[in-house]
Amino acid sequence: MIATFLIQDGVTNGAIYALLGLALVLVFSVTRVIFIPQGEFVAYGALTLALLDNDRIPATTSLLLCFGAIAFLADLWSMRRGADVRAFTRSLALNLVFPAAIYGLTTVLVPLGLPSFAKALLTILIIAPMGYYVYRIAYRPLADASVLVLLIASVGVHLAMMGLGLVFFGAEGLRARPLAEANYTIGSLMIPAQSLWIYGSTIAIIIALYMFFERTLLGKALRATAVNRLGARLVGVRTQLTGVTAFTLAAAIGAISGVLIGPITTIYYDTGFLIGLKGFVAAIIGGLASFPITAVAAIGVGLIESFASFFASSYKEVIVFGLIIPVLVWLSLSHAFHEEE
Amino acid sequence: MNGNLLELSNIRVSYGHAEVLHGVSLAIKPGSIVTVIGANGAGKTTLLNAVMGIVPAKGTILYDGASVPHSVEARVAAGLCLVPEKRELFSTMSVEDNVELGGFLRNASERAQTREELYTRFPRLAERRKQLAGTLSGGERQMLALARALMSRPRLLLLDEPSLGLAPKIVADILNIVSELRTTGVSILLVEQNARAALEIADEGYLVELGEVKRSGPAGELAVDPALMESYLGSPA
Numbered sequence: 348m349i350a351t352f353l354i355q356d357g358v359t360n361g362a363i364y365a366l367l368g369l370a371l372v373l374v375f376s377v378t379r380v381i382f383i384p385q386g387e388f389v390a391y392g393a394l395t396l397a398l399l400d401n402d403r404i405p406a407t408t409s410l411l412l413c414f415g416a417i418a419f420l421a422d423l424w425s426m427r428r429g430a431d432v433r434a435f436t437r438s439l440a441l442n443l444v445f446p447a448a449i450y451g452l453t454t455v456l457v458p459l460g461l462p463s464f465a466k467a468l469l470t471i472l473i474i475a476p477m478g479y480y481v482y483r484i485a486y487r488p489l490a491d492a493s494v495l496v497l498l499i500a501s502v503g504v505h506l507a508m509m510g511l512g513l514v515f516f517g518a519e520g521l522r523a524r525p526l527a528e529a530n531y532t533i534g535s536l537m538i539p540a541q542s543l544w545i546y547g548s549t550i551a552i553i554i555a556l557y558m559f560f561e562r563t564l565l566g567k568a569l570r571a572t573a574v575n576r577l578g579a580r581l582v583g584v585r586t587q588l589t590g591v592t593a594f595t596l597a598a599a600i601g602a603i604s605g606v607l608i609g610p611i612t613t614i615y616y617d618t619g620f621l622i623g624l625k626g627f628v629a630a631i632i633g634g635l636a637s638f639p640i641t642a643v644a645a646i647g648v649g650l651i652e653s654f655a656s657f658f659a660s661s662y663k664e665v666i667v668f669g670l671i672i673p674v675l676v677w678l679s680l681s682h683a684f685h686e687e688e
Numbered sequence: 689m690n691g692n693l694l695e696l697s698n699i700r701v702s703y704g705h706a707e708v709l710h711g712v713s714l715a716i717k718p719g720s721i722v723t724v725i726g727a728n729g730a731g732k733t734t735l736l737n738a739v740m741g742i743v744p745a746k747g748t749i750l751y752d753g754a755s756v757p758h759s760v761e762a763r764v765a766a767g768l769c770l771v772p773e774k775r776e777l778f779s780t781m782s783v784e785d786n787v788e789l790g791g792f793l794r795n796a797s798e799r800a801q802t803r804e805e806l807y808t809r810f811p812r813l814a815e816r817r818k819q820l821a822g823t824l825s826g827g828e829r830q831m832l833a834l835a836r837a838l839m840s841r842p843r844l845l846l847l848d849e850p851s852l853g854l855a856p857k858i859v860a861d862i863l864n865i866v867s868e869l870r871t872t873g874v875s876i877l878l879v880e881q882n883a884r885a886a887l888e889i890a891d892e893g894y895l896v897e898l899g900e901v902k903r904s905g906p907a908g909e910l911a912v913d914p915a916l917m918e919s920y921l922g923s924p925a
C-alpha cells in the first residue's frame with residue numbers, strides 16, 4: 348500500500364527529472380556545455396506560473412526585456428567594425444521588439460483572467476526565449492573554448508540567474524495552481540490530474556524530440572554536430588545555429604518542467620538547482636550522450652529518492668547523489684578515456 | 689578579374705611560432721583539376737585547411753575574383769567544399785542521413801535532385817542507404833565523403849588524399865570519378881601523395897616541399913620531369 352504511493356510519487360518526480368536530463372544531454376552533446384542553469388529555468392517557470400495564478404504580471408517579463416537589451420548590446424559590440432542593415436534590423440527585432448511584444452501581451456492578457464492552460468503556455472512563451480539570450484550573452488562568445496571554460500561559464504550563469512531570481516521573485520516560496528483540479532481513483536490508488544499532465548507532457552516531449560532528431564534536417568544537423576563537429580561545419584552547419592536551437596529547446600523544456608512541478612511542490616528562487624542536479628544524475632548515468640538511458644535513469648532516480656525519503660529521509664539527497672559514484676567508476680572502467688578534439 | 693576561380697597569393701600559415709607555409713601562390717581555372725603533390729609534412733593539408741578557412745592564414749585568397757568569405761560555413765555556401773583526409777563522416781548516422789546533411793544549405797528540391805544523381809553515380813551507397821556510416825569499408829567511406837561533399841553542389845572541390853589507405857583498384861575508381869566530375873563543371877584542387885596517379889588526371893601540378901612551391905606547370909610536363917621522377921614518382925611502371 349505504502350509502496351504504491353511511493354512508486355507513484357517517484358515516477359511523477361522521475362518524469363520531471365527525465366525532462367531535465369534530456370535537456371542536459373541535448374545541450375552537452377551539441378555544444379559541450381554542462382548546462383548547470385537548467386534548474387533556474389524550472390524555478391523561473393514555476394514562479395512565473397504562480398504569479399500569473401495570482402493575476403500579477405510576473406517579474407520575468409521585465410527580466411526578459413533586460414536579457415534582450417544586453418543581447419542587443421552584445422550584438423552591437425560585435426557589429427562595431429561595420430554592420431549591414433539586415434543584421435542590425437534582425438538583432439533589433441529579436442532582442443528588443445520580441446521581448447517587448449511578450450511584455451505587452453502579458454500585460455494585456457493577465458487582467459483578463461486566463462484559463463490555467465493558457466497561463467501555462469504564456470509562461471513557456473516568457474521563459475523559452477531566455478535560453479536564446481543566455482546563449483547569446485554567455486556562451487556564443489566562448490564557442491571555441493574548452494569544456495572546462497564552458498563549465499566555469501555555466502557556474503557563473505547559474506549564480507547570476509539564481510541571484511536575479513532572488514531579486515525579482517523575493518525569498519518566499521510560491522505554489523502554482525494545478526492545471527486541472529480533479530483526482531482519479533484506480534483501486535486504492537489516487538491519481539491527481541496534475542500527475543497525468545506530467546506523464547502526458549513527458550511522453551509527448553520525448554516523442555516530439557525523437558521526431559525532431561530523426562525526421563527534420565535541423566534535428567539531424569544537431570545530431571551531426573554532436574557526432575562530428577568539424578564534419579558538421581564542412582557541410583555548412585553553423586555552430587551558432589545548433590547552439591541557439593539547443594539552448595532554446597533546453598529553456599523551453601525547463602519552463603515546461605517548471606509549469607508541471609509548480610503545482611505539486613513549493614518552489615523558491617533557488618529550488619531549481621537541486622531539481623536540475625537530479626536531472627543531471629540521470630544524464631550522467633546516460634553518459635551525457637544517450638537519451639533513452641537518461642530517461643529510464645531519471646525514473647530510477649525519482650523512485651530511489653521517494654523510497655529513500657520514506658526509509659531514511661535525512662539521507663535522501665546523499666543516497667540520490669551517491670548514485671553518481673558507482674556509475675562514474677563503471678563508466679571510467681568500461682570506456683577508454685578520450686578527450687574531445 | 690583574370691578568369692581564375694581560385695587565386696592564392698603568398699599564403700602563410702603558422703601553428704604557434706612555427707610557420708608551416710611560407711608564402712604559397714596558386715591558381716585554379718574554372719573546370720580544371722589542379723593537383724598539389726609533395727611528401728608527408730610538406731604542408732599540403734594545411735594549404736587546403738587554409739583555403740577552407742579552418743586554419744587562419746595570412747595572404748590573399750581570391751575566389752571568383754573577390755575576397756573569400758570569412759567563416760567555413762560561408763565558404764561552403766559560396767561553393768567551396770572540402771573532403772578532408774579523415775573523411776569526418778557522421779559515423780553513428782545512416783548513409784542516407786550523411787548524404788542528406790551534405791545538402792544542408794540547399795533547398796528540398798535541389799537536395800532530392802542531387803541525391804538521385806549521386807545514388808546513380810554511387811550505386812554502392814544506394815544499396816547501403818540504411819547502414820550506419822561507421823560500418824562502411826574504407827572505399828565506401830571515401831565514396832560517401834565525396835557524395836556528401838557533392839550534395840552541396842560545390843563549384844570548387846578540395847580533396848585531401850582521397851586515395852589514402854585504399855586498395856589500388858578502389859584508388860583507380862575514385863580517381864576516375866574525380867576526373868569525370870570535371871565534365872560536370874566542378875573545379876578540383878587535389879592533394880595527393882600518390883603523385884603519378886594525381887598527375888595523370890590533373891591539368892596543372894604544383895610540387896610543395898617544406899611549405900614552399902618548388903615546381904609548378906602543366907601536369908603532363910611534371911609527370912615526365914626526370915628530377916621529379918626520381919624523388920616522387922619512382923621509375924615509370
